[in-house]
Amino acid sequence: MSGYKRWLRSSSILSLIAASGAIAFLMAGCPIVPNDNSNTNTNTNTNDNTNDNSSNEEPKGDSGLTGAYIGSERCSLCHNNVHANWAETLHAGALETLEAIGQGKNSVCIGCHTVGFGQPGGFVDRATTNALAGVGCEACHGPARSHAENANDESLRPTINISASVCGTCHTDEHHPNFEDWSASKHAAVEPELVPRFAAGTSLGTCGKCHSGDYFYRAIIKGETVSDTLLSGKTSEEMNAITCAICHNPHAKTGNAAEPEDGRDYQLRFPQIAFTTPTNTIAAVQDGSRFNLCGQCHHARDRVWTDSSREPHPSDQVNVFFGEMPMPAAFPEPIVPSRASVHLNAPEQCSTCHVFRKPLEEGIAPAVSGHTFEVNFGGCVGCHGTEEIAEAKLAALEAEIEIRVERLRAALDAWSDTHSLEWEYTSEGGPNAAGQARIPAEIKKARYILYYVIAGGGNGAHNPDYVREGLQIAEELALTAPAPAP
Ligand code: HEC
Numbered sequence: 001m002s003g004y005k006r007w008l009r010s011s012s013i014l015s016l017i018a019a020s021g022a023i024a025f026l027m028a029g030c031p032i033v034p035n036d037n038s039n040t041n042t043n044t045n046t047n048d049n050t051n052d053n054s055s056n057e058e059p060k061g062d063s064g065l066t067g068a069y070i071g072s073e074r075c076s077l078c079h080n081n082v083h084a085n086w087a088e089t090l091h092a093g094a095l096e097t098l099e100a101i102g103q104g105k106n107s108v109c110i111g112c113h114t115v116g117f118g119q120p121g122g123f124v125d126r127a128t129t130n131a132l133a134g135v136g137c138e139a140c141h142g143p144a145r146s147h148a149e150n151a152n153d154e155s156l157r158p159t160i161n162i163s164a165s166v167c168g169t170c171h172t173d174e175h176h177p178n179f180e181d182w183s184a185s186k187h188a189a190v191e192p193e194l195v196p197r198f199a200a201g202t203s204l205g206t207c208g209k210c211h212s213g214d215y216f217y218r219a220i221i222k223g224e225t226v227s228d229t230l231l232s233g234k235t236s237e238e239m240n241a242i243t244c245a246i247c248h249n250p251h252a253k254t255g256n257a258a259e260p261e262d263g264r265d266y267q268l269r270f271p272q273i274a275f276t277t278p279t280n281t282i283a284a285v286q287d288g289s290r291f292n293l294c295g296q297c298h299h300a301r302d303r304v305w306t307d308s309s310r311e312p313h314p315s316d317q318v319n320v321f322f323g324e325m326p327m328p329a330a331f332p333e334p335i336v337p338s339r340a341s342v343h344l345n346a347p348e349q350c351s352t353c354h355v356f357r358k359p360l361e362e363g364i365a366p367a368v369s370g371h372t373f374e375v376n377f378g379g380c381v382g383c384h385g386t387e388e389i390a391e392a393k394l395a396a397l398e399a400e401i402e403i404r405v406e407r408l409r410a411a412l413d414a415w416s417d418t419h420s421l422e423w424e425y426t427s428e429g430g431p432n433a434a435g436q437a438r439i440p441a442e443i444k445k446a447r448y449i450l451y452y453v454i455a456g457g458g459n460g461a462h463n464p465d466y467v468r469e470g471l472q473i474a475e476e477l478a479l480t481a482p483a484p485a486p
Pocket residue numbers: 070071072074075076077078079137138141144145147148149151152157158159160
């Protein structure tokens with residue numbers, strides 16, 4: 001898989017160069033030259049070109065550094081940790097990447113590989129504005145000389161912005177459409193039902209952990225205590241959902257990627273893969289520390305089969321993947337025996353199927369960044385041989401699951417007809433609290449399994465045998481359920 005991805009990377013370099021009309025000078029698979037801090041002697045007071053110590057390179061200096069931009073080196077005086085971490089990322093060496101393929105002076109390219117190119121005070125060239133080479137601090141935070149020179153003035157501090165538009169200025173267009181793809185995903189907007197609630201200052205503490213990037217950033221990433229009124233009065237456009245900076249650490253290599261290509265890291269905030277023993281307690285199923293990046297939010301909540309008012313939340317994908325289900329404390333025995341997915345060893349777990357990347361198809365279709373998070377059958381090829389085989393397998397499984405669901409629903413309906421009592425949850429048109437109290441445990445278990453494995457099962461793909469067996473057990477329960485209590 002990693003060899004295949006390396007090929008994708010070099011092929012995208014090729015199309016970029018082709019697009020620029022420049023002479024292709026390509027070192028396929030060549031690792032990015034790391035930013036060598038020892039010779040970036042960026043003393044911001046120099047008026048002359050400061051030649052660096054390497055013999056065969058053009059002069060480097062900062063005589064043109066007189067405007068609103070001041071350069072990342074200066075930030076390190078006070079933000080030493082952030083700077084040291086950032087210096088290790090590919091952002092820091094983004095101009096070297098262009099230089100390595102002879103494109104370091106191509107104006108088509110350098111806008112996204114430097115700070116402020118084309119703007120007053122922004123990057124011009126190595127000789128006059130070397131401190132602005134690469135994707136430096138001010139590429140994301142905006143020009144910050146005034147802040148750096150007046151650090152105590154709160155009104156001049158850069159605002160912290162977790163919006164995807166910060167990254168979208170560069171991670172865009174046909175070569176790397178991360179922004180466009182993300183914008184088309186459900187991660188891009190706060191669930192419409194929740195917008196008015198967050199705006200009214202309610203529900204953020206209970207629902208924000210997974211539905212609000214603003215809440216997730218402060219409460220989970222920064223560990224702050226967050227008031228429910230954080231988003232009061234805001235519109236949907238002003239609220240951040242699951243933005244780039246929620247999954248990615250903008251400042252640091254994290255070592256969390258399962259299979260990074262040479263020199264890469266992806267800067268993921270949480271491990272891309274995690275293995276965990278299935279555990280069926282309410283506390284465990286929603287404990288993010290047991291799960292991978294996606295499982296921080298795509299995990300079950302506290303509803304169990306004994307609940308009557310509404311069905312389980314449709315977010316239990318990671319639990320189905322591991323083959324676990326929350327059980328009430330009074331009945332800890334799992335209804336469906338735990339078993340991990342046949343797909344547990346997919347090299348990037350969820351991302352294998354949901355964050356698949358594809359190269360530009362020579363002017364015909366845009367590149368696929370994987371950031372729609374939709375299933376891409378390209379991710380199945382490594383194990384199933386071809387996309388067609390995987391598609392056919394999935395179609396067969398889906399057909400099987402559909403039949404099992406129909407049989408289960410028929411068994412539940414038959415029970416309802418015989419006893420003149422709806423089997424559904426109250427929220428789904430089922431009986432009220434008094435009626436719910438009469439429904440026997442068998443029916444409650446069966447309907448719980450139905451909702452749980454359908455919401456979390458990925459049409460069966462997340463854990464084929466667990467979903468299959470769950471539906472089988474549910475059907476048996478429904479067929480053997482006793483009459484309702486009087
Ligand atoms: C002379 C010291 C100094 C320098 C130089 C400096 N900063 Fe700061 N910066 C501060 C202080 C002090 C704060 C406030 C810290 C706090 O509230 O925790 C701050 C806060 C920030 C914040 C967060 C604002 C917030 O709302 O919390 C950002 C972003 C930031 N600086 C970026 C930069 C960048 C980019 C540079 C370089 C261009 C830079 N700083 C240079 C001292 C400095």
